[in-house]
Amino acid sequence: MIEQQQLFQEVKSRLVRQNIPVSEQEPLAGHTSFRIGGPAALFASPETEEQLCQALAIAAETGVRRYLLGNGSNVLFADEGFAGLVIHTGKALGQVKAEGEMVEAQAGAGLQQVCRAARDAGLAGLEFAYGIPGSVGGAVYMNAGAYGGEMKDVLAEVVCADEKGQLHTMPAHWLELGYRTSCLERNGWCLVRARLRLHPGDKEAISAAMEDYMGRRRDKQPLDKPSAGSAFKRPVGAFASALIDQCGLKGYRVGGAAISEKHAGFIVNLGGASCADVLAVAEDVSRIVKEKTGFVLEKEIRVVR
DSSP states (O other): OHHHHHHHHHHHHHHHHTTOOEEEEEEGGGGSTTOOOOEEEEEEOOSSHHHHHHHHHHHHHHTOOEEEESSOTTEEEOTTOEEEEEEEOOGGGOOEEEETTEEEEETTSBHHHHHHHHHHTTEESOGGGTTOOSBHHHHHHTTOEETTEEGGGTEEEEEEEOTTSOEEEEEGGGGOOBTTBOTHHHHOOEEEEEEEEOEEOOHHHHHHHHHHHHHHHHHHSOTTSOEEEEOBOOOTTSOHHHHHHHTTOTTOEETTEEEOSSOTTEEEEOSSOOHHHHHHHHHHHHHHHHHHHOOOOOBOSEEEO
16 A cells, blocks of 8 residues: 555656646546546646646556546446546547548547537538537547447547557547447557548538437436436347336436436436446346346446446
């Protein structure tokens, strides 16, 4: 424990020397849409791409355990927190610009912000993402999608930092984007910027499509309660929410966590839910669905312990 504390102090000192904002014992519940999670030993908030690369280099050189966090809309942190360095790509890394038929966005930009920038530039193709609560970094990391569209459909090129903080410009196919996955999960690299290739469209039509998708979300999803979006991946040949509903599990509850009464694909925080509560609901529901239907449900939520 003493050695670990010494490591954390060394990492903090190096971050401070690079003028990278850093705090100790930062409550992670305040940085996730689930509103769940204990403290991070260290929480760094780089304000520039250079600082982001420096933070990654410091983590690599010291060997400290680290986790990259965007909007926290698909993350469930452990109740005891994270014994390491959380690097937050927040609003400071949220620049978006449109040029020609391309939109370039930094990792910390919210998807809704990017969608609005595309609309304002008269560029269509990203409407499906309006209302997805994640950041560009998280959306690329897991190939976010909705209503028949995915990030892989519009992604042209990315700038990523490797584990040592060195920048690389790569074509979209390098990411090996699949259903809610990319190679970033496996190689530990960090998205810094993404370039999206869209196409000219009518601003009013784009706006109408965006509002239609947002309206569908409001009607069908429990946006009034903390959650991490869809709790389970779609199994081949079925839909997770339909299977859960079929098994009569809407409202199934453990502690402060429950299957949403409004949409069975969501696990919601009814108030005071713990990580353990959410995992218990997910495990119980997965077991019951398998017993009754034969389908295996895999969590879409990223659990970080």
